[in-house]
Amino acid sequence: MFTDYAKITIKSGDGGNGSKSFRREKYVASGGPDGGDGGKGGSIYFIVDQDMNTLLDFRYNKKFKAENGQNGSGNNCYGKSGEDLYIGVPKGTIIKDSKTGKVVADLSLEHQKELVLEGGRGGKGNSHFATARRQAPHFAQDGEKGLEKELILELKLLADVGLVGFPNVGKSTFLSMVTEAKPKIADYHFTTIIPNLGVVKNNYGESFVIADIPGIIEGASQGTGLGIQFLRHIERTRLLLHVIDVSGIEGRNPVEDFYTINNELKQYSPKLSTRKQIIVANKSDIMQNDELFKQLEELAKKENIELYKISAVTGEGISELMNRVTDVLKQLPKEMLVPEEERIVYTLEEDSENFTVQKEGDTYIVDGPLAQRILGRVNIEDNESLYYFQKMISKLGIEEELKKQGIKQGDTVIFVDWEFEWED
8 A cells, every 4th residue: 555644743752850869978977969860861863764665654653752761860870861763764755743834854865864853851960959058959850851743744756757647648658668667557537546656767868767646637736636645746856747638539628738737736836836847748649630739839839848749559759758858857956855954853942941921810820841941950848949949930030020920929829830829
């Protein structure tokens, strides 16, 4: 089964907690702090797996989680970092954020590896919080929680040339003539229900890959028929061969067909609509009259597009066309679908400085990544730790925001999940 779309959930590993520990030595009444740091949580990478051709595996396995870091311990022993998780995908896979649609990674190269989700940092042990005034800190830092994201995986075939056109115009027959691909061929609509790839050998010059994209129909860009699920496969092609039936047997108008298909391409992707095209007038061996071809010639001249008349069944005109395709490809550079500067990597830093303050009557609710990070460092049973908490909310602007919103002595504050009474 060919599968080119999947939605999965990934979660990076949590960082291990720092240790709250003190040296216990013979003849030493009160040893200093020796709590070690927690280990870093595992990150998640996507890698190109040369043995994968579809996204079928992701239909059954939709959740992936990296290993958590281990907690620190006494004697300044650091916790072990969690193992990174590597997820294999076929070459040509695009990874997107399901909520924003932004591209996370474009895996188009052999052996490519991309970091997508960083693991949580390990928490610091209490030995880090010792100062000249606070020599025995009774608190340590919790590890940061890993991130969880829902992603969309899209497989976009890596072909140099894409065959586009209405169903039953002869694309599959053409592909079988110029490559060793063996697509299903019959005289009915939508014979091709999955994209077919073939390699054009050196008979026509340098080898290149050509893809037979299932027939596009009007409304495809909105999902009609096979729709968008196959339009995505043309995005990576450098050249489009627009196959049009000029036999007249089905009563189609070649000019109308040309504009209908190009309109669908434009609606799906304005960039795709500017891709170089060559019009391929197929089924010339059974043309009922020359009128339809003449109309197509006028259109090609008007749109400044090259036109070749062929018969995919008899082979008429195919050599000339493929020689021209080879020459054109030499002039068209390959490009990454997604420039490096546009891709994103999820890190804990992206929103770690954010906090929110909401007022509900005489209660103030403080939350957000920054608030959670501060509370993770606090032992609410320890006075020195509470002093550290007061200093941090003042330093990082949380106290200022609470005062802006009118907090008074005796008001209730819910700081993440810790409730206390405000004191000026």
